[in-house]
Amino acid sequence: MIQTLAFYLFAALVIASAVMVIMARNPVHSVLWLILAFFNAAGLMVLTGAEFIAALLVIVYVGAVAVLFLFVVMMLDIDFSEMRAGFVKNFPLGILIALVLAAELIFGIGAYQAGRLDLGVASGAAAPILDASNTASLGAVLYRDYLFLFEAAGVILLVAMVGAIVLTHRQRPDGARGQQNISKQVRRKPDEATVMKQPGVGEGVEL
Structure with missing residues (x-):
C-alpha cells in the first residue's frame, strides 16, 4: 500500500515540476523546478529497485547538469x-x-494498443546476475556486451569537450595578463625564479 502511495506521490510531483519548468517566467525558477523533477524521478527509480539509476540522477543530473544550467542562467544578463x-x-x-x-x-x-512489434524472444544473456545487486548486473552487461559502444560514447564526449574548449578559447595579445608563454617558462633560469624568504621580525627582505 505504501509503495503505491509513494509511486503516485512521486509521479504527481514529477509531472507538476515538469509543467512548472516550462510555465515559470523566471529561468532560475525553471531550473529549480527541474531539480525537483530529477529528485522525484530518482524516487521513482528507487521504488522500482534501480537504486544505481537513482544515484546517477541525483549525482550527475542534479549535482552537475542542473547546477551548471543554474550557473549559466544566473551569469547571463537576460532581458x-x-x-x-x-x-x-x-x-x-x-x-x-x-x-x-x-x-x-x-x-x-x-x-501500441493495436499490437506491439514482435522483435523476437529474449535469449536470457542479459538476465540479472543471481545474488547480485542491479548495479553489479548493469556493470556486467555494460562492460561485457556493450563495451565497444561504451568506449565509443566516451571518445565522442572527449571530442565534444575538446571541441568546446577550442571554440571558446580566445587568443590574447602577447603580454596580456593571464596569457602563458610555455617556451619562455621552459627557458627560465633558476636565478630568475621567485625565492621564498622567511625573514625574522623587523629584519626585512633584501631586494
Missing part, C-alpha cells in the same frame, strides 16, 4: 522583457510544434 517579446512572436510556431507532437503521441499510443 526578460525581450524574452517575453520573443515568446509572443514565436507563439504560433510553438503551437504548431505542440500539435505535431500531440499527433505523434496519439498515433504512437494507437499503434
